[in-house]
Amino acid sequence: MTWRPCTGAAVALLPWLALPAPLLAQNANWPVYHGNDEHTHYTTLSQITPANVKRLTVAWTFDTKDAFPGSEMQANPIIIDGVLYATTPKLQVFALDAATGKQRWRFDPQHGAPPTSRIRHRGVIVTGDRVLFNYRNRLYALDRRTGRPIPTFGDSGWVDLRQGLGRPIEGLSVSASTPGVVFEDLLIMGSTVPEQLPSAPGDIRAFDINTGALRWSFHTIPHPGEFGYDTWPPDAWRIAGGANAWAGVTIDAARGLVFAATGSASYDFYGANRLGDNLYANSVIALDARTGQRRWHHQVLKHDLWDRDLPAAPILVTVQRGGKAVDAVAQITKTGHTFLFDRVTGTPLFPLEEVRMPHQALDGEQTSPTQRFPVSPPPFARQQLTKNDLTRRTPAAHRAALKTFTEYNTPHPYTAPNTKGIIIYPGVDGGGEWGGPAFDPKTGLMYVNSNEMAWLLKLVPRSDASLYSANCAGCHGEDRKGTAIGPSLLDIATRRSREQLLQMVREGTGRMPGFGAAMDGGAINDLVNYLVTGKDETKAKAASAPNPYALPYRTAYFDIFLDHEGYPGVKTPWGTLNAIDLTRGTMAWSIPFGEYPRLAAKGIRNTGTDSYGGAIVTENGLLIIAATTYDNKIRAFDKSNGKLLWEATLPFAGNATPSTYMVNGKQYLVIACGGGKNGAPSGGVYVAFALP
Structure with a gap:
């Protein structure tokens, strides 16, 4: 994160944000999703240190009063010129005074109507005079000063994301859970589409920031004549769906490159209607940011049958090779692997190993004969579940887990889904998840929280x-x-x-x-x-x-592998926090991450839990993260060794990535506390911390 003091132009544009001149240099922004264009979650702010972090106290709270049963709130707040912008569980957009938490304005895209479903949303884009955000199929542009739709953008303030996909819009469900990126006068973004059929295609698109006009599209399900068309059946481009960059995209503005990581094709678990490798599903893609033309790609998983989307946008890093600095792209996976590519050419920077895969599958299905995995770094999640890996929490828990394990016999981690059932491990919630990794450019260490829970899947004839x-x-x-x-x-x-x-x-x-x-x-x-x-x-x-x-098959059962009391059916840790050296390709450290309060009260500590949301890494030695599902904690660790330095209890789980910023010379740390994951209570509170 870099210092971005207010300029005279910004103050003139937004007079209600004006500050006395001596204070302008004491403000620092969190200007984009995950802090910077590289998506590294890194900050040079240094007022909060390893020595004083234990003195952090609550500076302000903001209750959105917008939570409902099952709701979540995953926004990474944007802070520019002393104003914080974020969303509520019902996807209302608001602006706060970032020093006090006092609301300045609020926009409700539903105009008071109740939500039709749970909404997952990770924040907004603030650029120039506008705030860009997505509600269902609508991409809105709001006036940054007032929160009102800008009438010259699209159709009276919004653009319909169902348009321009080459399909009739009736029945299409297209939204965007993760903010896009701004490059010159373009908003470049992925989308969220159904994982069941019918589903929209996952085109990566660029819109004119000023007018909302569609400027270019990249077809992740290739059309005739486009590279990769032969990896699908001939008519797939007309009816197939998915292969979408739901976790966002990343911009290298200096090179004019945008990087995307895509999910699986729809339907996730049976692909007889999409035989082939299915480019560009489950792929890292580099595009020309001005035109959308493909520069390079790497398909991480061919013909995905396990919902192993790439769960986070790529991050841009610099590593050492032969004594020279190499600009690279790092990509985490749900399976706990880390792929590292040369940013310009796409050449893997660690060797890849081609591994033979099982070929048994349901009628009509054809699995990929091989898959490729990086030799280094080592996976940050366990790779195969055996009897020895089942829970030993209690004898009864072990018996329950063994019964399920036997019923869902899975001889290979890439056993194709079937009607007897399989265990997906690592599970469909990771390994890595959408919070994404943090990266320290000073040390070359990448930090990632990992879920260590198995999932169960069974198909039946439709x-x-x-x-x-x-x-x-x-x-x-x-x-x-x-x-x-x-x-x-x-x-x-x-x-x-x-x-x-x-x-x-x-x-x-x-x-x-x-x-x-x-x-x-x-x-x-x-x-x-x-x-x-x-x-x-x-x-x-x-x-x-x-x-x-x-399709001839559908999901009959799909859920987390739990014991008879509702705890994960595998051995602890059930969640970890990891530091990976991207130059050496080694694991620097790994610790259990999170606890179950009911178990901790019985003396069963450091079990780890599932976690959603990422960390902030500071230049001066801190790794700060909330994310854990059940203990409602936010924590600060020594980034060099994982030692716990501070923790505080939140009103609800902070399943989001924090933001840090400075206003009037004071550094703040803010986190969205929305809960709602895997049965946890739902909330809608933002909490900001600062030194007294």
């Missing part, structure tokens, strides 16, 4: 007995009680109006696909009747036309 079974049970369960990827629908009629349900089924929402293109109006109406009444008297085949998105 039933055509009812509309619900054919289209909804894979996410929400055959009994409508919900799963890890879809909430319970048992009482949905008490929480949503019939009109809202019709809209959700027709248009989709977030990761849920819209069925407007796959079902006629009568079928959608019949499906909503079932959700409201619980009585399903229709047959899928009778109610809907032939469906090009239909």
